[in-house]
Amino acid sequence: MLKKILFMLLFAGVFIISACGTADTQEEQELGEENVVQSDEEENADGSDLWSEIEESGEITAATSGTLIAASYYNDDDELTGYDVEVMKEIANRLGVEVSFEIMGIDSMLSAINSGRVDLAVNDIEITDGRKEQFNFSDPYKYSFSTMVVRKDDYSGIHSLEDLAGKKAGGGATTIYSQIAEHYGAEIVTYGNANNEAYLRDVHNGNTDVIVNDYYLSTFGVGAFPDFDIMIHPELQFHPTQQGVIMPKGEDRLTEIINQTLAEMREDGTLSELATRFYGEDASEPFEGEIEEITDLDL
Template sequence: MKKILAAFLLSSVLVLSACSEEETIYDEIKDKGVLTVATSGTLIAASYYDDADQLTGFDVEVAREVANRLDLDVAFEIMSVDGMLPAVETGRVDLAANDFSVTENRKEAFTFSEPYKYSYSTMVVRESDYSGIYALEDLEGKINGGGATTISSEIARHFGAEVETYGNASNEAYLRDVSIGRTDVVVNDYYLIKFGVAAFPDFDIMMHPDLKFHPTEQALVMKKDETELEAAVNEALEAMRDDGTLSEIAIEFYGEDASEPTEAEVEIIEGLDI
């Protein structure tokens, strides 16, 4: 009986020891010395390739600075927006940085950092005829260009629009399709639309002058319950906010301090399940 009890106690100690030594994702990241980040490389002002073919953008540079402050290198994985959250969930990447909005449904499945950008939604329409959209209800029956799983596409669907989905396409593809009438509208973030439209002055497009809706907060996305990584990332973001780095990066890419809450009057959409 004593031998059985001793064996049981020994096995319990071994199990507890193994559990205590189990590495977290953040432990593994520190061991490798590399933070792996999913991003698109196709989202002007947030994640794109510049004229020197270097990956940059607001979200990219925020992620770079976070890694730097954690004394880590950063490796970006380029993929479509629809593939990023599954990549975080399966552990293929450590973070996703691509203008992801924090929503209640997403918070059930993922951990988010503290917000580093505050914005709202608007839309790209044809300058010549507003694409026939003068109110959100006019989206019914229109064709919206967007990713299959984005919040912007969910808003378009909420008002009865059909969503034309793309792979990891560039801003040019989305905006050209509105201009030539292949689609009617692109619902998206104010800052992204502002710079996307400005990049293609020859297109028959504009940012809708009247419609501002669905205030948003953007953050880095991590695997659910990775509290150690979350705490480290938030500490870095807080330091960036306190010393003005976050504001500097925002102004560099958006011409405005998107790291502070917007003062625009923004319509709240009722009944939006996101």
Template sequence: MKMKSFRKWAKRPALLIASALTAGLLAGCGANNDESGESSGSWADIEERGVLQVATSGTLFPASFHDDEEGLTGFEVELTREAADRLGLEVEFTEMGFDGMLTSINSGQVDLAVNDIDINEDREERFLFTEPYKFSYGAMIVRPDDYSGIETLEDLEGKKHGGAATTIYMQIAESYGAEGVTYENVTNDTYLRDIENGRLDVVMNDYYLQSLAIEALPEIDVIIHPDLFYHPNNQAMIMKEDNHELQERLNSVIQEMLEDGTVTTLSEQFFGGQDVSEEPDMEFEEPDVEYDDE
């Protein structure tokens, strides 16, 4: 199995634990084009309405989740709010599973999506991304007594892997012969308990998201596999392929936030003191799989 450094493979794909069916869609901007050829969600339209319409799941701790006191919050939720504020805009979030996000961008129902969404070659052919603000890699949640019988990626054959049908991690698992068990837009405790009780053998996902999910639910007897790390990746905001001015303006304020320490502060707040805006200096196992992003 090939081993690759993070920097060389930093633009490979990844996704999230929770994702699946659309929970609801904004009835806002339509998908009609104006005379300039831009969609009705172009920067001129956004600036005129004064509101940035954003899709997110609301179930993916700590990127996008609900707090009893704060309501919808999370690393990317607050990062988006700060970016919008610096652009003189308000934000309206619409919560949905990942499967609905890209469709909603293309239909003009939202301007962009934030939900630990990975930059990859297939998406870059069909959408625009901002510059990345989070760098990570893949990990596995397994049972602690025998690591669910998994020592290498090849040992995924015959195991039960949980996730949404269209995630990159599901594609990796199934490419190695795992049986995919699909879930709707559920919270992390559902996955972790199903690993503990044997309904699942493994959930493959972002290292930081998985480590925090386990830390938040210590009563569930699962762990992160200590020896298998793979699939370096980075995340950013994703938007319609013709919305170049929105991309440029967001890139400008994201760069400001990286330089003035705002992104680091938000990262440390939501990721237990860790700075996810820094690229980790490690080597990873690179899965032998061709990714198919619907």
């Protein structure tokens, strides 16, 4: 019983307002090319190389949230763990360096990479074309897609993406998931720093109709509140996603080294083992079901 209570407390405030699908914030958009996207010549004008600095110091710094079950969170023993965290620990171990995690919100992670406060970030961060213009990404170590949390008794009246029109969708104001819901005509309802129970309870009691979010994280949310009249929509799977390590633009040597390490972890089964441990499914491999692409929205 104690473990269940602790899990519920840990779970509070995780998947809805956390970071997995966060869109570029206004702060990031306003940074501009001079501060965000440095050319390779500018970045390495002094001969610096991030991987060389990491080797010399013997430590790699990684930003993560510590609030994202089951990607990055604190367990019952107050230890930082989760799929992304354990993947990063294993990468560092194989590279022969220590890893130091900096705990911060998603909106601070990209700026922290640009400022040099951290070397990289791991927090279920989606690889998008827009972000790839500003940062280096590793090869994907997680594959997922978007889904919806709806009421069991009537599917919240939603049987297609178009049915989002006129519905109330709970979610973070800057997330890709809210962009999708809004694109199809939903009204976005935000809760500030409220925990997951507030979001899920409002779908249950009809104050809102739907939550658009990542399949794996949504599955944990629904499972945490079995008494609520909510479920994962059984028919809608859309917007396939890939998550990877995000690094400064132009750090190609570090990117190549991390990719080589991830390839080894994939080949020897480590990625599959970690993904299955934390998600109950092998999220390190592309999902085999049919997933609808959203082609008319620039995310």
